[in-house]
Amino acid sequence: MATQTESTQHTEPTQETQRSSLSARFEGDLFVHLALVGSIFLVGLPLILAVIMSTQSTTEIYEVTNLGVGSAGLSNYETALTEYNLMQYMVNSVVMSVVIVVGKVTLSLLAALALVYYRFPYERAVFTFILLTLLVPVPVRIVPLFQLMADLGWANSLLAITGPYIASATAVFLFRQHFTSIPESLVENARLDGVGPLAFLVQVLIPMSKGMIAGVSVITFIYAWNQYLWPLIVVSDQSKQVIQVGIKFLQGASQSGLTEWGLIMAGAVIALLPPLFVLIVLHRPLLETFAIQQK
Amino acid sequence: MSDFTKPYTSATQAGLLLVPTLVVLVAFLYYPAVETLRLSFFQTLLLGTKQQFVGLDNYVALATSAEYQKSILVSFLFAAAVVVGALVASLFISYLLFEVKAGASGYLLAAIWPYALPTAVAGTILLFMLHPTLGIITHYLEALTGLTFDWFTSGPLAFFVLVVVAVWKQLGYNIIFLVAALNNIPETLTESAQLDGVGRLTMLYRVYIPLISPTLTFLVVMNTIYAFFGAFPLVDLMTSGGPNNATNLLIFKLYRDAFEFSSLGQASAESMILFGIVSLLMYVQLRFSDRHAHYGA
Numbered sequence: 130m131a132t133q134t135e136s137t138q139h140t141e142p143t144q145e146t147q148r149s150s151l152s153a154r155f156e157g158d159l160f161v162h163l164a165l166v167g168s169i170f171l172v173g174l175p176l177i178l179a180v181i182m183s184t185q186s187t188t189e190i191y192e193v194t195n196l197g198v199g200s201a202g203l204s205n206y207e208t209a210l211t212e213y214n215l216m217q218y219m220v221n222s223v224v225m226s227v228v229i230v231v232g233k234v235t236l237s238l239l240a241a242l243a244l245v246y247y248r249f250p251y252e253r254a255v256f257t258f259i260l261l262t263l264l265v266p267v268p269v270r271i272v273p274l275f276q277l278m279a280d281l282g283w284a285n286s287l288l289a290i291t292g293p294y295i296a297s298a299t300a301v302f303l304f305r306q307h308f309t310s311i312p313e314s315l316v317e318n319a320r321l322d323g324v325g326p327l328a329f330l331v332q333v334l335i336p337m338s339k340g341m342i343a344g345v346s347v348i349t350f351i352y353a354w355n356q357y358l359w360p361l362i363v364v365s366d367q368s369k370q371v372i373q374v375g376i377k378f379l380q381g382a383s384q385s386g387l388t389e390w391g392l393i394m395a396g397a398v399i400a401l402l403p404p405l406f407v408l409i410v411l412h413r414p415l416l417e418t419f420a421i422q423q424k
Numbered sequence: 425m426s427d428f429t430k431p432y433t434s435a436t437q438a439g440l441l442l443v444p445t446l447v448v449l450v451a452f453l454y455y456p457a458v459e460t461l462r463l464s465f466f467q468t469l470l471l472g473t474k475q476q477f478v479g480l481d482n483y484v485a486l487a488t489s490a491e492y493q494k495s496i497l498v499s500f501l502f503a504a505a506v507v508v509g510a511l512v513a514s515l516f517i518s519y520l521l522f523e524v525k526a527g528a529s530g531y532l533l534a535a536i537w538p539y540a541l542p543t544a545v546a547g548t549i550l551l552f553m554l555h556p557t558l559g560i561i562t563h564y565l566e567a568l569t570g571l572t573f574d575w576f577t578s579g580p581l582a583f584f585v586l587v588v589v590a591v592w593k594q595l596g597y598n599i600i601f602l603v604a605a606l607n608n609i610p611e612t613l614t615e616s617a618q619l620d621g622v623g624r625l626t627m628l629y630r631v632y633i634p635l636i637s638p639t640l641t642f643l644v645v646m647n648t649i650y651a652f653f654g655a656f657p658l659v660d661l662m663t664s665g666g667p668n669n670a671t672n673l674l675i676f677k678l679y680r681d682a683f684e685f686s687s688l689g690q691a692s693a694e695s696m697i698l699f700g701i702v703s704l705l706m707y708v709q710l711r712f713s714d715r716h717a718h719y720g721a
Binding site: 157158161162164165168169172173174175176178179182190191193194196236237239240242243244245246247248249250255258259262264265266267268269270271272273274275276277292293295296298301316317319320326329351354355357358361362373374376377379380388390393394396397400401404405407408409412415416419420 | 451452703
């Protein structure tokens with residue numbers, strides 16, 4: 130790096146400059162803290178306001194600048210969950226996301242096991258074939274995919290909103306990467322002991338990949354929970370709908386001509402809670418998995 | 425891997441392990457993608473019950489449609505604005521997170537939470553907060569600037585609002601990768617520059633950005649894909665493509681043509697064009713970075 134070679138020509142900093150740079154450091158740190166708190170506050174502000182206003186009655190909402198905790202309390206949440214069926218949509222979303230997470234992790238572990246620990250013809254071709262699917266996100270195949278669901282009789286079903294998502298190039302790639310980093314001596318031991326492939330997967334690979342499995346699960350859960358376009362298209366029966374599309378139904382909520390924004394904000398907060406909770410609890414494996422994905 | 429003895433050799437077993445993944449990928453990814461290409465040469469009539477081969481007619485109709493041309497332009501501008509906005513904002517916050525000495529892990533979690541923010545939730549919250557008459561942020565913004573911020577009727581303002589929401593939602597993802605990249609830089613590469621008393625911004629621009637350029641390239645690609653494909657809920661919930669088609673992104677137009685107007689052939693052609701645009705952009709971005717990125721770290 131250019132900066133490195135340049136710096137060798139400079140003389141050592143004297144004590145005096147060291148001291149002044151120390152106080153500059155302190156002021157600098159203060160600036161960093163202030164700037165951080167400021168930016169984090171700014172990024173969080175809409176959410177904080179949404180939480181406050183989810184407690185307000187429609188009259189309070191229409192005062193616009195009213196920033197107090199509202200008189201509606203938790204009743205907006207209750208109404209949204211019961212009268213507007215958000216409870217049902219939440220259950221549907223949880224089922225969908227969990228099925229996608231379990232399905233994707235299972236399928237990808239099996240595929241990675243074959244790719245790393247089996248000798249078979251066309252290994253590279255198979256791996257490339259899997260990776261190439263990264264190029265075709267849902268919008269690129271949405272019309273035939275929709276027709277396929279209709280032909281299979283899957284419209285409005287859990288199969289339709291999970292099936293297309295349970296195989297994944299990214300997950301196979303990540304598990305494959307991780308497996309290749311597992312010490313060969315363990316593999317050698319398993320081979321000498323004559324351990325079968327599935328026992329090897331369950332007894333050796335999975336325990337050694339806990340962090341990675343947790344990371345892929347968080348990423349997949351948040352991704353699945355965020356689905357909007359596909360459920361909107363393939364689910365027409367409202368009671369089968371997921372929460373992200375469910376908050377769209379809330380938009381029509383009004384009381385004597387006034388849109389019930391307090392209720393809508395309550396719905397938005399509800400729809401955010403599960404992925405937020407998962408992120409907070411499992412942010413460590415998530416960060417580690419992302420760090421590997423990048424390499 | 426080459427000197428690694430694979431413990432298992434049964435090709436049949438390997439096949440069985442791969443079958444579930446391959447079946448799903450072929451049935452739900454490869455087949456529909458190829459079928460999209462085929463359908464794009466057909467015109468579908470009577471709600472898709474009849475198909476008629478029309479060659480390139482769908483593509484020609486799109487190329488000559490003023491509405492579609494505008495949609496392409498709007499999508500490109502949107503992607504550019506989202507990529508630049510999201511990267512600048514997240515780079516600023518990530519650099520602060522990298523520089524801060526105390527409380528770094530707490531700050532990190534407080535900064536990356538938008539990663540968990542569903543796009544539809546982001547759109548719904550800001551639809552209200554920025555509402556022209558009821559939005560509290562709009563209220564203070566107008567009080568401060570003396571301008572009216574009626575993005576329900578102004579195309580450019582609606583476009584700007586969508587960009588802001590899209591950037592907001594994307595911050596968490598970008599920050600996760602940028603902070604990891606900054607922390608991965610070996611200290612030997614940067615400490616001499618630090619001793620020189622170079623200012624923070626100069627350090628960022630001259631030292632850190634070149635060192636993390638592979639990550640920046642990766643994020644440019646991912647944010648481009650997000651802007652073209654992932655912003656659908658924002659348009660659907662906030663603007664419905666209006667006013668005056670100012671926010672009619674390609675993905676939204678595609679959805680409407682397919683599922684509101686049942687022009688399945690034309691919508692398939694739109695899918696192919698969208699696929700072409702995004703693939704081309706990815707190719708250009710990766711080529712560009714190959715030539716300019718510093719892979720020193």
